[in-house]
Amino acid sequence: MAVNLVAPDNAHLYPVAGVRIGVTEAGVRKANRKDLTVVLIDEGAAVGGVFTRNRFCAAPVQVCREHLAAGQGIRAMVINTGNANAGTGDEGLVRARSTCIALARHLNISPQQVLPFSTGVIMEPLPADRIEAGLPAALADAADSHWLRAAEGIMTTDTIAKAFSVRAEVGGKTVTVTGISKGAGMIRPNMATMLGFMATDAAVAPALMQQLATELAEGSFNRVTVDGDTSTNDSFVVIATGQSGARPVTALDSADGQALKAAMLDVARKLAQAIVRDGEGATKFIEIRVSGGKTGEECRKVAYAIAHSPLVKTAFFASDPNLGRILAAVGYAGIDDLDQTKIDLYLDDVHVAVNGGRNPAYREEDGQRVMKQSEIVVHVGLGRGDATDTVWTCDFSHEYVTINADYRS
Amino acid sequence: MAVNLVAPDNAHLYPVAGVRIGVTEAGVRKANRKDLTVVLIDEGAAVGGVFTRNRFCAAPVQVCREHLAAGQGIRAMVINTGNANAGTGDEGLVRARSTCIALARHLNISPQQVLPFSTGVIMEPLPADRIEAGLPAALADAADSHWLRAAEGIMTTDTIAKAFSVRAEVGGKTVTVTGISKGAGMIRPNMATMLGFMATDAAVAPALMQQLATELAEGSFNRVTVDGDTSTNDSFVVIATGQSGARPVTALDSADGQALKAAMLDVARKLAQAIVRDGEGATKFIEIRVSGGKTGEECRKVAYAIAHSPLVKTAFFASDPNLGRILAAVGYAGIDDLDQTKIDLYLDDVHVAVNGGRNPAYREEDGQRVMKQSEIVVHVGLGRGDATDTVWTCDFSHEYVTINADYRS
Numbered sequence A, B: 001m002a003v004n005l006v007a008p009d010n011a012h013l014y015p016v017a018g019v020r021i022g023v024t025e026a027g028v029r030k031a032n033r034k035d036l037t038v039v040l041i042d043e044g045a046a047v048g049g050v051f052t053r054n055r056f057c058a059a060p061v062q063v064c065r066e067h068l069a070a071g072q073g074i075r076a077m078v079i080n081t082g083n084a085n086a087g088t089g090d091e092g093l094v095r096a097r098s099t100c101i102a103l104a105r106h107l108n109i110s111p112q113q114v115l116p117f118s119t120g121v122i123m124e125p126l127p128a129d130r131i132e133a134g135l136p137a138a139l140a141d142a143a144d145s146h147w148l149r150a151a152e153g154i155m156t157t158d159t160i161a162k163a164f165s166v167r168a169e170v171g172g173k174t175v176t177v178t179g180i181s182k183g184a185g186m187i188r189p190n191m192a193t194m195l196g197f198m199a200t201d202a203a204v205a206p207a208l209m210q211q212l213a214t215e216l217a218e219g220s221f222n223r224v225t226v227d228g229d230t231s232t233n234d235s236f237v238v239i240a241t242g243q244s245g246a247r248p249v250t251a252l253d254s255a256d257g258q259a260l261k262a263a264m265l266d267v268a269r270k271l272a273q274a275i276v277r278d279g280e281g282a283t284k285f286i287e288i289r290v291s292g293g294k295t296g297e298e299c300r301k302v303a304y305a306i307a308h309s310p311l312v313k314t315a316f317f318a319s320d321p322n323l324g325r326i327l328a329a330v331g332y333a334g335i336d337d338l339d340q341t342k343i344d345l346y347l348d349d350v351h352v353a354v355n356g357g358r359n360p361a362y363r364e365e366d367g368q369r370v371m372k373q374s375e376i377v378v379h380v381g382l383g384r385g386d387a388t389d390t391v392w393t394c395d396f397s398h399e400y401v402t403i404n405a406d407y408r409s
Helices: A059-070 A089-107 A128-140 A147-153 A206-218 A255-277 A296-308 A310-317 A324-331 A364-371 A398-405 B059-070 B089-107 B128-140 B147-153 B206-218 B255-277 B296-308 B310-317 B324-331 B364-371 B398-405
Strands: A019-024 A036-041 A046-051 A076-083 A114-121 A162-170 A173-182 A195-200 A235-240 A285-293 A344-347 A350-354 A375-381 A387-394 B019-024 B036-041 B046-051 B076-083 B114-121 B162-170 B173-182 B195-200 B235-240 B285-293 B344-347 B350-354 B375-381 B387-394
Touching (some): A019 A128, A019 A147, A036 A128, A036 A147, A059 A089, A076 A128, A089 A128, A147 A162, A147 A173, A162 A255, A206 A235, A255 A285, A255 A387, A296 A375, A296 A387, A344 A364, A350 A364, A398 B398, B019 B147, B076 B128, B195 B255, B206 B255, B255 B387, B296 B324, B310 B324, B324 B375, B344 B364, B350 B364
Parallel strands (some): A195 A235, B195 B235
Antiparallel strands (some): A162 A173, A285 A387, A344 A350, A344 A375, B344 B375
């Protein structure tokens, strides 16, 4: 049961000129499932990608990195669910490359112009033959209006498809930004996990795309956590087709660059937050703001210590204003010279702790009122400087254990 | 329901000459509970202590550090349950000192010769008056045979008291080592948490005690985790009374030092493992051995990444050999130059993964057999060097969520 997240409405998902999407049922793991998606990108688009930092990365992630580095211009993506092609050794690399070769043949391009993505069961051989056999049907389905189909096609155990669009004025034209994502826990029982794809018809200098993808990920997917586990397959790809006719963005800190980045960050953040809202067993959506740090990095450490504490997360599930747990997490976050007497803690507008101790004016019923909400802001002041950071997470419920303790089915 | 942990038998808990213990009901939080323990230490004993690294440390932890640093010779400890005196600001410090002053008056010693310990609810004022009123009864109860009473007296939500004794030949005599501990999660719903106390009648040069305490903690309490949360109150104290008549240990790497340390580590490790066995909701006891690292530290990082992963822990609860989760945790443990093709994984004697992929000879039913055991050894080989490390943890069950989501009662 996702937290305040509704299914996307196709009428509000705008096509992006230069991108077509086709989806089919390839029978990767089970029959009668949309499990194969191809994304076709017109020549001249610029593409950047950000991938898992997990050293145990999946074969398709390794191939994506190689193909982006080859610099031939990405023209297509092939995405399967049902099998993650992770923990599959050299044979996994061979199979990931094989799907790229097959799609490249259909499109008369180089295999290095194809990016592969897989999500699903870990440590099982990828049925590349079934994926390759499904390509003609996926290609026949290709249309620029298929973003919602793609959002559904990349779902594994997500309960709701995740897709968002915005339009913005950039470079003298109205440009479109549309994106989709999937993921529910950082690793589902046997699913490997987060995927995000975004496209815009704005024009961006190719040299900027990697930086743009990194900055967008930093402000969105790298600020959410369900359970602190980092998947072997996490991938986020950004495409700029340039077909809006807007003048090209040649610097991210230009007015055009800022306008585009703001629009794209809006979509990226909604996509990332949707993963938390659909988090395994989530009943609450929690924003953790940390201010008053010496650096953004130390704020982030504190925010993640809170967001990852099973004790804090179970207290949110129970609507229990057991706020010593939050203070304890602040204390072990790893700031060696933290002065506990400078710490402030707020739950929404309720000032819970001041100078590291209980606020004399704090009343338990006020904390209780906020804890019962489905959306909660936790604000910690460190009293050390001017830096801030924010992460988003969910609570930790019986349902999380049920989902993750279920024998793989 | 603790995992393979039985209640201590008083007949096998040996007194330590020079240490007497008294326990009483002081009504700190609830009536009719043994909640106040005093430990009386003869003059001439050497004492060392290790305390939480949480920057949000409790008032008694701060006072312990001061009093140990004062170097006057520790002669007594005062330990209460029911209230952690954490998150209590300056007033908390005043009250912790007040209990030391009161006990010092009874014993005609300096307050700096008293160490205070508190465990229980966070962010509530310590009822120092009730503790002080209970001191005469606790002192009247003092006897060298009261280790089991003390183990019971420091319990909060532990389901079983934790106490162990060994005897060993050190310095030409048989010496005794006896210890107690408490703790069930790193922080119970509102409990702040781990306490460990050990005493020996071996003689140890006072200058060595801090190092001895640190090394013992490193090999025991710093190698266990229930949920990754670090309490505000964690304290571990080691006492050497010297009353066995054994010649003093003057270097930890001498033969006598090694013999004593081995005996003490045996007790410390049992005490630490008992906390995991009694971990919140634990149904399994898991040893995680990591070998083949370049350094012990990187082995420890990998072991803790596995031990803290909610996905790994729920898989153990489910007896599901979902071993991709363990490989994923190895991958995100923070070794930047990890080569996934060198990774081996064993469950007990079952070789699950080789060269970073599934072992062709691995059969799911073998993994399943091991996962059903109540005691499981996970062994990860990193293939990078000769260093090793081991941590101990438990699984993650519905009961954990139930315990921690319960409204404070």
